[in-house]
Amino acid sequence: MTAEQPDTEESLGPGSHPEPYSIFTPVQKRWIIFMIASTSVFSPLSSFIYYPAISSIAGDLGVSVELINITITSYMIVSGIAPAIIGDIADIFGRRPAYILILTVYLAANLGLGAQKSYSALLILRMVQSFGSSGTISVAYGVVADISIPAERGSYVGAVLCGPNVAPSLGPVLGGVLAEQAGWRWIFWFLSIISGVCLASILVFLPETARQIVGNGSVEAECLNKRFLEYFSAKKFGRTKIERQNRRRRLHVPNPITCLQVLFYKDTFLIVLINAVFYTTYCCVQASLASLVINIYHLTEVQAGLIYLPFGSGCALAAYLTGRVMDRDFRITAKLRGVPVEETKGHDVVSFPIEEARFRSIWIPIAVSVASTTGYGWSLDREVHLAVPLILQFFMGFMISPVFNMCGTLLVDLYPRSPATAQASNNIVRCFMSAGGLALLQILIDRLGVGWCFTLFAGLCSLTIPMVLAEKKWGMQWRAARESKLKAREALRKATTADEEQSAEMKSGSADKTAVHSSPEEGNGVVRS
Numbered sequence: 195m196t197a198e199q200p201d202t203e204e205s206l207g208p209g210s211h212p213e214p215y216s217i218f219t220p221v222q223k224r225w226i227i228f229m230i231a232s233t234s235v236f237s238p239l240s241s242f243i244y245y246p247a248i249s250s251i252a253g254d255l256g257v258s259v260e261l262i263n264i265t266i267t268s269y270m271i272v273s274g275i276a277p278a279i280i281g282d283i284a285d286i287f288g289r290r291p292a293y294i295l296i297l298t299v300y301l302a303a304n305l306g307l308g309a310q311k312s313y314s315a316l317l318i319l320r321m322v323q324s325f326g327s328s329g330t331i332s333v334a335y336g337v338v339a340d341i342s343i344p345a346e347r348g349s350y351v352g353a354v355l356c357g358p359n360v361a362p363s364l365g366p367v368l369g370g371v372l373a374e375q376a377g378w379r380w381i382f383w384f385l386s387i388i389s390g391v392c393l394a395s396i397l398v399f400l401p402e403t404a405r406q407i408v409g410n411g412s413v414e415a416e417c418l419n420k421r422f423l424e425y426f427s428a429k430k431f432g433r434t435k436i437e438r439q440n441r442r443r444r445l446h447v448p449n450p451i452t453c454l455q456v457l458f459y460k461d462t463f464l465i466v467l468i469n470a471v472f473y474t475t476y477c478c479v480q481a482s483l484a485s486l487v488i489n490i491y492h493l494t495e496v497q498a499g500l501i502y503l504p505f506g507s508g509c510a511l512a513a514y515l516t517g518r519v520m521d522r523d524f525r526i527t528a529k530l531r532g533v534p535v536e537e538t539k540g541h542d543v544v545s546f547p548i549e550e551a552r553f554r555s556i557w558i559p560i561a562v563s564v565a566s567t568t569g570y571g572w573s574l575d576r577e578v579h580l581a582v583p584l585i586l587q588f589f590m591g592f593m594i595s596p597v598f599n600m601c602g603t604l605l606v607d608l609y610p611r612s613p614a615t616a617q618a619s620n621n622i623v624r625c626f627m628s629a630g631g632l633a634l635l636q637i638l639i640d641r642l643g644v645g646w647c648f649t650l651f652a653g654l655c656s657l658t659i660p661m662v663l664a665e666k667k668w669g670m671q672w673r674a675a676r677e678s679k680l681k682a683r684e685a686l687r688k689a690t691t692a693d694e695e696q697s698a699e700m701k702s703g704s705a706d707k708t709a710v711h712s713s714p715e716e717g718n719g720v721v722r723s
Contacts, residue, residue, distance in 0.1 A: 213409075213410055213412070214410060215342075215343050215410060216340070216341045216342070216343075216410050216411055217410050217411040217412050218341055218401075218403075218411050222401075223341050223342070223350070225399070226337060226341060226400065226401070226403065227337075227338070227350055227353050227354060228353075229392075229395055229396065229399065229400050230293075230330075230333070230334040230337050230338075230354060230400075231334070231353055231354045231355075231356060231357045232357065232392055232395075233293065233297065233330045233334070233392050233396070234330045234331045234334045234354055234355070234357050234358050235357035235358060235360075235361045236300060236326075236327040236330055236385070236389060236392075237273065237327040237328045237330055237331055237358065237361075238358050238361040238362050238365065239361040239364070239365050239368075239385075240269075240300075240323055240324070240327045240385060241266075241269060241270075241273075241362075241365070242361065242362045242363075242364075242365025242366055242369070242480075243365040243366070243368050243369035243372075243381055243385070244266070244269075244365075244369060244381065245365070245366055245369060245484075246366055246369040246370035246373050246499060247369055247372075247373040247378035247381055248262050248263070250373055250377075250378045251316070251378050254378070255311075255312065255313050255316065257313045261313060262316075264317065265316055265317050265320045267629075268317060268320060268321050268324075269320050269321065269323070269324040270324075270625060270628075270629050271629070272321045272324035272325055272328065273324045273327075273328035273621075273625055274328075274621065274622050274625030274626050274629070275622070276324065276325045276328045276329055277328055277329045277331070277332040277614075277617065277618040277621040277622070278454075278615075278618040278619070278621075278622060279329075280292055280295075280296055280328075280329025280332060280333060280614070280618070281329065281332045281333070281336070281612075281614035281615040281616075281617060281618035282614075282615055282618070283295065284329075284332070284333045284336050284404070284614040285336065285404070285406075285611075285612045285613075285614050285615050287419075288402050288404040288407045288415075288418075288419045289333055289336055289337050289340070289400075289402060289403055289404050289614075290396070290400060290401075290402045290415075290418055290419050290420075290421070291418045291419065292329065292333050292614075293330075293333060293396045293400065294393070294396065294397065294418060296325070296326045296327070296329045296330060296333070297326065297330075297389060297392060297393040297396060298326075298393065299322060299325055299326035300323060300326025300327050300389050301326075301386060301389045301390055301393055302322070302326075303319050303320075303322040303323035303325075303326055304323060304382045304383075304385040304386040304389060305382075305386050306319045306322075307319045307320070307323060307382040308379045308380075308382035308383045308386060309379075328621070329618075331354075331358060331617065331621070332613075332614045332615075332617035332618045332621060333614050334354045335351070335354070335602060335605075335606050335613045335614060335616075335617040336403075336404070336613045336614035336617075337403050338350045338351055338354060338606060338613070339606045339609075339610045339611075339613035340403035340404060340405050341403055341411075344524060344546075344548065344551075344607055345521060345524050345525065345528070346521060347520075347521075347603055347606060347607065348516070348517045348518070348519070348520025348521045348523075348524065348552075348599070348603055349517035349518055349520070349521050350517065351517060351520075351599055351602055351603045351606070352513045352514055352515075352516050352517025352518070352520070352599055353513070353514070353517060355513045355595070355598065355599055355602070356510050356513040356514060359506070359509030359510055359512070359513050359591070359595050359598075360506045360507075360509060360510045361506075362480055362502065362505075362506065362509075363502040363503050363504075363505055363506020363507070363509070363591075364502075364503075364506060365502075366484070366498075366499040366502050367499045367500060367502065367503070368381075368384070369381055369499075370499040372384060397421070397422050398421060398422045398423050399421060399423060400421055401415070401421055402415040402419040402420065402421070404419075405611065406611070407419055454619060454622070456609065456615070456616055456619045457619055457623070459672070459676050460668075460672045461549070461608070461665060461668075461669045461672040461673050461676070462605070462608065462616070462619070464661045464664060464665045464669075465601050465604055465605055465608075465620075465665065466601075466605075466619060466620045466623045466624075467623070467658075467661060468597065468601055468658045468661050468662065468665075469597065469598060469601035469602070469620055469623075469624055470620075470623045470624040470627040470628070471627075471654050471655060471657070471658050472563065472594050472597045472598065472655060472658070473598070473624040473627070473628055474624070474627050474628040474630075474631040474651075474654070475563075475567060475594065475631075475651045475652075475654065475655055476590075476594050476628075477628040477631060477632060478628075478631050478632060478635050478648075478651060479505075479567070479570065479587075479590060479648070479651075480502070480505070481632055481635060482635060482639070482644075483498075483501060483502065483505075483587070484498040484499070484501070484502075486574055486644065487501055487574075487580070487583070490574060490577050491580050501580075501584060501587075504584045504585070504587045504588040504591070505587040505588065505590060505591040506591060507588060507591065508587070508588040508589065508590065508591025508592035508593075508595070509591040509592070509594075509595040511592060512591065512592045512593070512595035512596050512599075513595055513599060516595065516596040516599040516600070517599065519555050519596070520551075520552060520555075520599065520600065520603060523551050523552070523554040523555055524551045524552075526551075526554070527547060527550055527551035527554060528546075528551070531546070531547065533546060547669075547670050548604065548607045548608070548670075549604065549665050549666050549669035549670060549673075550666050550670075552600050552603055552604040552607065553600060553604070553662055553665060553666050555596075555600075556596070556597065556600055556662055557662075558593070559593040559594070559596040559597050559600075560593075560597065560655065560656070560658060560659060560662070562589060562592075562593040563590060563593040563594050563597070563652075563655055564652045564653075564655050564656050565652075566586045566589040566590045566593065567590060567648050567651055567652040567655065568648060568649050568652040569582075569586050570583050570586040570587065570590060570648055571644050571645045571646070571647060571648025571649055571651075571652075572644075572645040572648075572649070573586060574644045574645075575643055575644040575645030576645070601620070602617065602620070605617060605620060608673065631651075635647070638650065
């Protein structure tokens with residue numbers, strides 16, 4: 195499945211009696227979401243748990259802090275590129291093979307990082323670690339698209355993003371405690387242990403959910419797509435005992451450029467840009483927090499690690515509540531449009547204003563994010579009581595997180611058959627945009643001051659308001675035009691393929707007839723008497 199193919203969910207006609215969108219029960223879905231949410235923690239956790247140990251690692255390896263900072267930059271670069279490859283693998287070969295690949299790589303990298311004793315090994319293994327961890331979130335979005343209908347998708351996305359939203363706050367605390375009490379190598383031993391547990395759980399318990407492989411879950415999986423538990427049990431755990439369907443799948447070599455194709459569509463580009471602006475603000479706030487409060491309030495490094503907790507608490511609470519809000523907004527939009535929610539099982543979103551449903555409640559998060567980011571900058575600039583910026587941190591986390599959830603869910607709705615690839619495009623843009631913001635952050639603080647620096651970031655967030663308005667007003671129209679073009683292109687491709695096959699069959703038939711009417715001797719130039 196490529197980003198260029200028509201990508202809508204199966205449309206239901208009146209009076210039709212289709213199979214359920216997914217045969218997994220609510221309990222099974224919650225177990226699946228728990229497992230993939232656990233793996234999604236690794237990407238942000240591996241980044242933030244590393245920061246408190248930078249000075250210790252530099253001292254033990256005998257290199258400068260600047261060289262250690264290069265390992266952070268290289269980690270971010272790989273984390274922007276790797277999901278483009280992993281997402282395509284997950285959409286082609288299935289979710290389980292993708293998870294097995296990236297978690298195996300991640301586990302091996304952590305073991306190597308804990309044992310290495312040179313800077314070159316640290317630099318290379320950090321990039322390998324990034325490759326293994328950064329694809330987990332995009333694959334998780336794919337699983338959510340596989341098992342959930344649009345009416346319930348918001349809650350599942352919120353649950354998946356709880357871990358990644360909390361990890362940036364817990365990471366520095368864990369890293370500081372491990373580095374101080376056990377040594378910095380135990381950061382990587384700790385990551386090895388928890389990633390090994392997750393990999394074992396995926397191998398044994400996680401079912402294949404990719405719809406091009408197992409349909410709604412009723413088609414029996416094979417090889418790596420089949421969980422190990424099924425090899426030792428007659429029970430299929432959610433799958434009916436049917437023979438594997440002969441599905442003709444168009445396999446191709448994973449191509450990281452594929453995900454960039456979706457950025458050339460207006461509706462998709464706006465969603466990705468909105469998400470990237472808020473993610474850049476999020477990263478710059480997190481990156482500046484420790485150094486600013488240490489200098490202004492003279493905190494210790496352990497205390498500086500604890501100040502990340504309010505932001506993480508806000509993110510975790512928001513991730514849970516935003517899912518419920520999105521599901522409510524979907525039901526309200528469906529009711530206003532006269533569409534029964536039950537008919538959205540396998541619903542073709544071309545005929546449904548999904549943009550309006552997902553962005554219905556986005557105005558409050560944008561407004562509060564702009565206000566709290568501005569207040570955060572000026573509270574530090576004026577050196578008010580520490581409680582003020584920490585409270586504002588909570589509100590920033592509580593309101594920025596919903597924007598991520600809404601944009602991510604909408605991308606899944608628009609690309610239900612290649613959600614991992616679509617999320618990879620989102621990841622590339624936000625990673626490179628945030629890298630640019632981080633590169634300019636200290637320059638802006640030095641030139642403008644803390645207050646005006648974060649006022650500037652708040653202003654960038656406010657510029658997303660016209661983008662949201664455009665997406666809500668014209669998104670459905672743009673999407674319908676895009677789907678029409680892609681379907682026409684797909685029909686042309688199929689017609690061309692059919693003509694080529696027919697031509698090949700005709701040539702083959704002509705060759706067979708010639709062989710029948712020709713004897714071996716005639717073929718050798720011998721004339722029989």
